[in-house]
Amino acid sequence: MNAKTVMENDAKYIAHAYARNPLVLEKGKNATAWDADGKKYIDFTSGIGVNALGWANEGWVEAVTKQLSTLQHTSNVFYSEPCTIAAKMICEKSGMKKVFFANSGAEANEGVIKAARKYSFTKYGPQRRTIVALENSFHGRTMATLSATGQDVFHQYFFPFVEDFKFAKANDTEGTIAMLTGEVCAVMMEMVQGEGGVMPLDKEYVKAVYDYCQAHDILLIVDEVQTGIGRSGTFFSYQQFDIQPDLVSCAKGLGGGLPIGAVLFGEKTEDVFGPSDHGSTFGGNPAVCAGAIYVMNQIDDAFMAEVAKKGNYMREKISKMAHVKSVVGMGMMLGVELEEGYTSKQVLSALLQNGLMVLTAKAKVRLLPPLTITQEELDEGLAIMEQTLANM
Ligand SMILES: *Cc1c(COP(=O)(O)O)cnc(C)c1O
Numbered sequence: 257m258n259a260k261t262v263m264e265n266d267a268k269y270i271a272h273a274y275a276r277n278p279l280v281l282e283k284g285k286n287a288t289a290w291d292a293d294g295k296k297y298i299d300f301t302s303g304i305g306v307n308a309l310g311w312a313n314e315g316w317v318e319a320v321t322k323q324l325s326t327l328q329h330t331s332n333v334f335y336s337e338p339c340t341i342a343a344k345m346i347c348e349k350s351g352m353k354k355v356f357f358a359n360s361g362a363e364a365n366e367g368v369i370k371a372a373r374k375y376s377f378t379k380y381g382p383q384r385r386t387i388v389a390l391e392n393s394f395h396g397r398t399m400a401t402l403s404a405t406g407q408d409v410f411h412q413y414f415f416p417f418v419e420d421f422k423f424a425k426a427n428d429t430e431g432t433i434a435m436l437t438g439e440v441c442a443v444m445m446e447m448v449q450g451e452g453g454v455m456p457l458d459k460e461y462v463k464a465v466y467d468y469c470q471a472h473d474i475l476l477i478v479d480e481v482q483t484g485i486g487r488s489g490t491f492f493s494y495q496q497f498d499i500q501p502d503l504v505s506c507a508k509g510l511g512g513g514l515p516i517g518a519v520l521f522g523e524k525t526e527d528v529f530g531p532s533d534h535g536s537t538f539g540g541n542p543a544v545c546a547g548a549i550y551v552m553n554q555i556d557d558a559f560m561a562e563v564a565k566k567g568n569y570m571r572e573k574i575s576k577m578a579h580v581k582s583v584v585g586m587g588m589m590l591g592v593e594l595e596e597g598y599t600s601k602q603v604l605s606a607l608l609q610n611g612l613m614v615l616t617a618k619a620k621v622r623l624l625p626p627l628t629i630t631q632e633e634l635d636e637g638l639a640i641m642e643q644t645l646a647n648m
Pocket residue numbers: 359360361362363365394395396397446450451479480481482483507508
């Protein structure tokens with residue numbers, strides 16, 4: 257099928273929930289892709305932070321297909337080995353104690369929200385149930401996670417939303433702590449707000465809120481859906497903030513390209529869920545977990561040092577490019593702030609035409625390259641970016 261037919265079928269048969277870019281991808285290898293007409297692209301998106309090891313990583317494909325040809329699904333009424341290994345690896349890399357597997361970031365966040373409320377309900381009764389999230393956050397598209405998302409544009413049409421979410425201003429320590437009154441059970445935050453515009457939180461802010469929460473038995477929930485699994489230069493981004501959260505959600509990069517989400521429980525919360533408190537038909541799927549195990553096996557200290565190095569390299573090169581005001585982020589999650597008069601959408605279109613795939617996050621150009629991107633691919637992508645910006 258040629259690109260034109262694919263786009264026509266999409267317009268006719270796929271619900272118009274996405275504003276897609278005019279590119280029909282056909283195949284990829286690591287951070288390089290080709291469209292239906294054979295045109296080549298360098299990928300600075302990883303399918304929104306999902307393809308941590310790029311496209312068609314041989315070891316990952318082998319691990320997944322081996323599991324597929326053995327047992328593709330078991331359901332959670334039986335035991336299976338891959339999810340137990342994946343969970344053990346996550347716990348060992350994060351200091352968390354237990355894992356519940358779901359299938360997406362939003363589902364992982366549904367899990368942390370339910371766990372936080374049950375923890376507090378059991379200990380303090382039904383009134384202590386408010387969750388303080390941050391303005392400008394993004395936590396997903398289900399009803400509860402939309403309710404937890406601190407952006408008004410997401411709070412339309414679908415009323416009534418889930419009650420008792422409040423929003424604090426990120427990096428406003430005093431204001432946030434003032435909101436942590438007797439009915440609050442948890443605070444929820446992304447260490448770098450992703451969809452909200454690649455906005456890193458201040459270390460002092462996170463630590464102060466964490467310390468206050470610890471002292472008052474308010475749970476700290478960290479949404480690592482976008483920042484997790486090596487993206488920030490550490491396995492989880494919170495590991496650079498001198499804290500140990502009570503609940504963590506992760507998803508995107510964990511599966512390396514297959515749908516997975518995970519709720520991570522800390523010492524206080526590890527026994528919150530009992531039988532039938534939560535569940536998922538697909539959660540912990542053996543093939544998906546085989547992929548996650550392969551991904552996590554690659555992400556050792558040396559790998560993460562490379563991520564940090566490549567992130568710094570990108571940051572240094574991009575901050576010198578034309579029309580760039582600043583570059584922010586952590587590791588290989590970067591936001592490029594443009595000079596006035598240049599929109600992120602306009603830059604994305606120009607880059608795509610010239611063979612570089614990027615994302616936007618509000619006014620910023622957002623970059624999430626595969627963590628395995630080679631120096632050659634990186635330089636090729638950066639050269640496209642430099643020339644494109646210079647000619648705008
Ligand atoms: C993408 C994202 C989600 C939602 O994940 P889905 O898999 O799309 O449901 C939640 N939180 C953050 C921080 C994200 O970046």
